[in-house]
Amino acid sequence: MNIAINTRFLLKDKLEGIGWFTYETLKRITRSHPEHQFFFFFDRKFPDEFIFSNNITPMILQPQSRHPLLWYWWFEQAVPQALKKTNAKFFLSPDGFLSLNTNVKTLLVIHDIAFEHYPGHNSWAHQKYLQHYSPLYAKRAERIATVSEFSKQDIIKTYQIDAAKIDVVHNGARDVYKPHSEEAIAAARKKFNVGEKYFIYSGAVQPRKNIANLFRAFEIFKKKNKSNVQLLIAGRKAWKFEEALHVYNSMESKNDVVFTGHLSSEDLACLLSGALALTYVSLFEGFGIPIIEAFNCETPVITSNTSSMPEVAGDAALLINPDSVSEIAVALDKLAFNEQLRNDLSVKGNRQKQLFSWDKTAERLWQSLEKIISE
Numbered sequence: 001m002n003i004a005i006n007t008r009f010l011l012k013d014k015l016e017g018i019g020w021f022t023y024e025t026l027k028r029i030t031r032s033h034p035e036h037q038f039f040f041f042f043d044r045k046f047p048d049e050f051i052f053s054n055n056i057t058p059m060i061l062q063p064q065s066r067h068p069l070l071w072y073w074w075f076e077q078a079v080p081q082a083l084k085k086t087n088a089k090f091f092l093s094p095d096g097f098l099s100l101n102t103n104v105k106t107l108l109v110i111h112d113i114a115f116e117h118y119p120g121h122n123s124w125a126h127q128k129y130l131q132h133y134s135p136l137y138a139k140r141a142e143r144i145a146t147v148s149e150f151s152k153q154d155i156i157k158t159y160q161i162d163a164a165k166i167d168v169v170h171n172g173a174r175d176v177y178k179p180h181s182e183e184a185i186a187a188a189r190k191k192f193n194v195g196e197k198y199f200i201y202s203g204a205v206q207p208r209k210n211i212a213n214l215f216r217a218f219e220i221f222k223k224k225n226k227s228n229v230q231l232l233i234a235g236r237k238a239w240k241f242e243e244a245l246h247v248y249n250s251m252e253s254k255n256d257v258v259f260t261g262h263l264s265s266e267d268l269a270c271l272l273s274g275a276l277a278l279t280y281v282s283l284f285e286g287f288g289i290p291i292i293e294a295f296n297c298e299t300p301v302i303t304s305n306t307s308s309m310p311e312v313a314g315d316a317a318l319l320i321n322p323d324s325v326s327e328i329a330v331a332l333d334k335l336a337f338n339e340q341l342r343n344d345l346s347v348k349g350n351r352q353k354q355l356f357s358w359d360k361t362a363e364r365l366w367q368s369l370e371k372i373i374s375e
Contacts, residue, residue: 112286
């Protein structure tokens with residue numbers, strides 16, 4: 001059977017949330033199902049490392065789709081032509097987009113609909129496109145997979161989608177995320193000029209990630225304690241990060257903030273392993289993969305009490321109101337100086353992480369696709 005898959009988020013050395021979801025699930029699904037032929041639709045050149053097995057045929061569809069006009073052309077012109085050319089019976093799209101111009105049965109993965117709740121966090125053109133087409137995509141898809149029960153309920157409520165049409169397929173964490181040796185941690189700290197005590201944020205810098213409030217809270221923490229604790233920002237500057245940089249530039253303690261840029265998984269795992277805590281105080285998440293990565297590294301977590309994050313963190317994190325700078329600052333203070341609390345959270349995180357793995361994600365995603373195949 002021919003199954004086509006949108007793989008435009010498989011980008012060498014640039015994998016983030018959706019990219020890692022695509023990579024980890026497709027690697028498992030294609031290798032586990034040699035009886036099927038898979039067609040990977042890229043929008044640019046790709047490395048061989050993304051061709052996981054012999055039953056994959058890669059195709060480059062033009063143009064590169066990184067703008068609303070190009071999104072439309074890619075999905076409504078290039079994708080339907082490729083589906084017809086490959087005689088695909090089913091289409092899997094793991095990034096929230098699909099083609100309205102085809103009758104091929106489609107499994108759509110919607111990670112979150114944050115843009116519906118925080119419209120000011122995207123450019124005008126991106127926001128208009130997403131708000132117009134996402135409800136149409138949700139209704140067009142034969143089935144929808146999403147990464148948390150929270151996101152499922154959000155999609156049901158916002159787009160009036162039948163609950164029976166939506167499957168929950170939680171994210172996981174890669175094997176590299178595990179406790180690392182003191183030697184490996186020290187080497188990573190030296191590489192990025194980091195001291196022995198630090199908090200870490202993992203992810204892109206963009207408005208929804210709430211970095212501005214994290215900086216404000218860190219400033220309060222530093223003024224109160226006069227400690228040598230640092231804050232690492234491990235991720236690229238993505239979009240609309242001006243407010244965060246404005247707050248950063250006004251900080252008295254900005255010399256204790258380290259921007260590492262986008263990290264390899266190996267470097268990030270080492271730095272996570274050595275951190276006092278992960279500070280993931282996002283305003284809204286469909287899941288929050290860094291939370292599970294921190295649990296796997298036995299690193300305590302501070303995260304938000306909103307959207308999916310309580311579902312993912314369980315009782316294994318300090319939950320705070322992301323709009324409250326003082327709550328974030330208090331959480332930093334607690335974990336910086338309370339070793340017993342850090343140990344307790346590490347133990348709880350070690351238990352909570354058992355609920356999530358990429359093996360489970362891939363299995364559940366395939367089960368969702370099989371529901372379409374069996375119809």
